[in-house]
Each structure stands twice: as C-alpha cells, then as structure tokens.
Amino acid sequence: MPHRLKVNGKTYELDVDDGTPLLWAIRDNLGLSGTKFGCGIAQCGACTVHLDGKPQRACVTPISAVGDAEIVTIEGLAGRECDAVQAAWIGHDVPQCGYCQSGQVMSAVALLKEIPKPTDRDIDLAMNGNLCRCATYVRIRAAIHGAAHALEG
Template identity: 65%
Template sequence: MATFTLNINGKTQEVDVDPSTPILWVLRDNLKLVGTKYGCGIAQCGACTIHLNGTATRSCMLPISSVGNQEITTIEGLSENGDHPVQKAWLEVDVPQCGYCQAGQIMTASALLEQNPNPTDEEIEMVMNGNICRCGTYVRIRKAVKMASKS
C-alpha cells in the first residue's frame, strides 16, 4: 500500500492503495465515483473512459502509480450541472437504452470534440469505434456527437 495524491475533477484527493490498482477501481471503490464503469478490464470496451489531461483514456488498465499529478476528469466532473454540450445532445437524441456504456461514450465524444470541434462522419465513427454499446445505440451516438459538434 502507498499513499497517492490525485487531481480529480479539479479537487485534490488522497488515497491509500496498492500501486498497481487501476484508476477505475480507485474511483469506484475508494472515492465512490461510480459513474466510470467496469466493462472488460482489458481496455477493449471503453466503458471506463476518463480524461487524462484532456485525452480520452481507459482507466481500467491505468495503474494509479503512473498517474502522478495529471488532471483526471470523470463523467461526474465533465460539467457542473450535467449541461456539457455532449450531455445535452445525448439527452435530446435520447441515446441511452440500458445506459451502462454511455458515460464512457460521452467521455470519448467530449474529448474528441475538444480536440476536433468539427469532426467528419468518418472521424466520429473511427473515434467512437473503441466504445462498445451492447444495446446497439450507435446510430444515435453518431447523431448526438454531430449535434454537439454544431452547438
């Protein structure tokens, strides 16, 4: 066990965990930030996507020891009142079915738009390809990303 100081959603948080612990489990078990989801544990489904210094990152294979003081943003910290353009677009298009993967989808989409505010349809598909939606809401996901890019 070791003590780590993390910068999460603009706040400093201290945790005492094994250095190998992935950020996903630090968030969920230690900090009770459960919006970031566990889906596969091998960085293949995207449910655990967070922003690390603004870049979409899979938190399930990201050991706490590798993070240092980099800025972590989770779905809880994406916006103060749930009004990030991507969140608003997600609601307007009524994207979710079961909803479980959607936090990860939103984190991937919001990082994309941060770096590329006007992505083409192909760029949206390519970037969103890393996030599995088992309910098959892909058509709506693309539509919501497009809508958010225009706002």
C-alpha cells in the same frame, strides 16, 4: 507510500497498491460510481475518464502511472462541449440501458474539444473501442454531429 490524485478539481491521498487500477481507486476509494467497469481489458470504453483532457481507459491504468495528471470523471465533466453532448444525447434518444453512456460521453466530449466539426470518420475513430450493448451507434454519431452543430452557433 500514498498516491496523490487530482480528481475533478480536488486532491486526494490514497493508500493503495501501485498496481491498483485507476478505475477501482475512483470507484472504491473515492466513491465516484459514474465510471463503469465493463470488460477489464480496455476494449469496451465503459471506464473512460480524461487524463489531462485525453480519454483514457481507467480499468488498465495503474494508479502509479497517473502521476500529476488531472483526472476528470463523468461526475466532474463540465463545459460547453459537455452541455452540448448531453443535450444531443437526449435529443437523439441515445441512452437505452445506459451502462456505456459515461464512457461514450467522455469520448465524445474529448473529440469535440479536439475537432469541433468532426467528420463521420473522425467520430468513428474517436469512438472506436466504446461499445454499446444496445447498438445505438447511428444515434451516437448523429448526436455528436448535433452537438458539434449546436457548438457552432
């Protein structure tokens, strides 16, 4: 039985096994390669997407569990929070190798939509599980504060 997915505002029908991880459906079947494979056990955050606006690790989410949820990948992310985060990321020189960035941005945008003026603790909790091989955590936190400040004005 085909699975119907709503991804970035479009509806797709995929004929894949119920247990297929959402990550592979997005990357292999839909050709959206911005969502990255990192660890395969939901510990690194590189595969983060939004399911109905909430960050979700796509590597451990079977396609059968998605249901009618609206899926947003880094390619479909848009809005004030996204623009502010992207500008802050550049302004604070966050990206190094770039591999974790889509997951980091997805988590940061979700945080700012939920908590417009996050504290350091809010940021730490929201970004927990998003690993950065280049260890730019101090810059990530500063960029999130910068994005929050930009959104205030």
